[in-house]
Amino acid sequence: MISLVERLRAELGPDAVLTDADVTDSYARDMMPLAPSGSPLAVALPDDVPGVQAVVRACAEAKVPIVPRGAGSGLTxxxxxxxxxxxxxxxxxxxxVEIDPDNRLAVVQPGVINLDLRGAVEKHGLFYPPDPSSYDWCTIGGNLSTNAGGLCCVKYGVTTDSVLGLDVVLADGSLLRTGRRTVKGVAGYDLTKLFIGSEGTLGVITQATLALRPLPQxxxxxxxxxxATESAGAxxxxxxxxxxxxxxxEIMDATSIAAVEEHLKMEIGAGKGCAALxxxxxxxxxxxxxxxxxxxxxxxxxxxxDLLHTTYDLAEGRMLLTARRAVLSALEVYGAWLTDDVCVPRTRIGELIxxxxxxxxxxxxxxxxxGHAGDGNMHPTIVYDPTSTDEFERAHLAFGEILEAGLALGGTVTGEHGIGKIKRDWLExxxxxxxxxVHRSIKAALDPENLFNPGSMFAME
Structure with a gap:
């Protein structure tokens, strides 16, 4: 009997199926060090929709789990x-696939880089709003799977607010088309939103129809x-x-400000004694x-x-946003980091800090x-020494205590990064x-063999 790997190579071509452990290990995990990961049997890289369907059908017949993956920029x-x-x-x-300026929409495949899409539609005087901090390398497919947000959420919303429809390969290999190209449409259940944020547990997204906006001024x-952070929160x-x-x-606390100023060798105008910017x-x-x-x-x-400064100079504005986006890189000089993702009512941001x-x-x-002060989505980032077992354990404990604090303040354990494998207990x-x-019922209906990303978000009973 032909093996699954042999079948996949016959379907996709030998170069599109990787089994060398030194290579497959690089596809085995994302950016979250706390989350468990295993050793895959193979890594499949189809280059078209029939290839995705072939992988899903072959794995379904062999009863082998499938873990969909984009660029690996996720944090859960x-x-x-x-x-x-x-x-x-x-x-x-x-x-x-398409940019339709008259209807202000784009049709894209999941491997398109967020920043590349933004640049392509900008040439038509249009704008794709979702902008995660990793927008220069994260993919649209990953953004869809986690319902990613970004710095512009306060005005433009998260990924789901810019999606009109999806193509999704289901557990039997069939291709489901959801949504529409029209501005309005309420026919049937909103299956598009069901798949957005489902983290690859219900199907594999192969195409998205995205709503665009006029390019802002x-x-x-x-x-x-x-x-005082309380004053900033107020x-x-x-x-x-x-x-x-x-x-x-956006809001930055004193620790973030100090790290960025040291990293970029620049002052961002906060001054000594600044608790929040x-x-x-x-x-x-x-x-x-x-x-x-x-x-x-x-x-x-x-x-x-204590200090107020307004500028209409584009270069200065970009510099200030560069400082905000550079926080994680700035913290790397102190050690490894764990980024948490909690969202609280905007009136309680000061309390969370x-x-x-x-x-x-x-x-x-x-x-x-x-964090994104406009919608209360905060990203506390814990820095620790990865060579110290004791510090790693304390970092893990701190990660959970931050989630606990977020829930106690009337918040949620994730505003845009998702649940993944690190927050399963917190979802419950x-x-x-x-x-x-209800979650398990939906999962069982669409993936009865529990082959799509099993163990992510929640475990089936």
Whole structure:
């Protein structure tokens, strides 16, 4: 009898199926060191939809699990291999199939890099909003599978808010088309949203129809420095309450600021004694942008900001955003890092940062907090020595304590990174037994043999 690997090579070609352990190990895990991973039987790299279907059908007949994977930029272990699985990599399906400027949509395959799509549609005067921090190398397929967000979420929403329809290969190898190309449409269940954020547990996304927006105006940028995180949190809450919707509103704590200034060898205007920095942008253009930023500046001043600076110089604005995006790289000089992902009500951002400061002191670890203040999605990042078993264990404990703090503040254990293999127990704590029963029922209906990414998000009973 022909083996599964032999069949896959016959279907895809010998170069598209990898089995050398030295090579397959590089596909076995994502960026989350806490998440478990196994050794795959093979890594398959199909370059078209029939190839994806062939992999799914072959694995279904052999009853071998499939773990879909994009670029591996995830932070929860959602794309981590399990022993004996086939890792199905979608990066070769990298075609921008269509850009339709008149209907403001694009049709793309899952291997398209987020930044490449943004650059391609910009030539048509259009804009694809989701912009995760890894946007220069993460793929659209991975963004869809985790419902990724980014810095622009406060105004433009997360990935699901920009998706009109999907093509998905189901567990029997058939191709499901969901959604539409129209602006409106409510025929049947919203299957598109069901697959977005499902982390490869229900099917393999092979194409997406994405809604685009007109290209925004060049943004103005405001920076506000506060000597107390509570004051920064109060400013965020009041900005939201007053109905101002900037295109970006990010927050950095003192640890993040210090790391970035040292890493980039530059001052970002915070000054000594700064506990939190708020970075806001408005892409409304012209006088509208000036009104928005003036209103934000007044709120920050009233909330106790020690420093306020507004610029309409694009280079200066980009420099400030570069500082925000550089936080993880800046922390690497101190050790390895674990990035958490909790979302709390915007009125409680200050409390979450304070909780992280307490956890940092208790666990004797550096914890830097940055996040999307406009929607309350915070990313506390724990720095530890990877050669120290003791520090790794303390980092693991701190990771869970941050999630606990987020839930206690009325939040969620993930705002945009997903559950993966690292937060399975936390999902059950958050949504409860009835919610888990519904999840398992949906999984069983679409993947009765439990072959799509088993063990990610939750375990089947």
């Amino acid at each position: 272990g959602a794309a981590n291999a399990i022993d004996g699985c086939v890792v199905l990599v979608t990066t070769k399906l990298d075609e921008i 060049a943004p103005g940028t405001l920076v506000a420095a506060f000597n 400013a965020v809450a009041r900005i939201v309450r007053e109905g101002v919707v900037p295109s970006l509103m 708020l970075i806001c942008q408005s892409d409304a253009g012209g006088e509208a942008a000036r009104r928005e930023l003036t209103a934000i500046e007044q709120v920050c001043a009233d909330s106790g900001a 304070a909780a992280c400061e307490r956890i940092s002191a208790d666990r004797r670890l550096r914890i830097a907090v940055v 704590r958050e949504i409860g037994p009835i919610g888990m029963r």
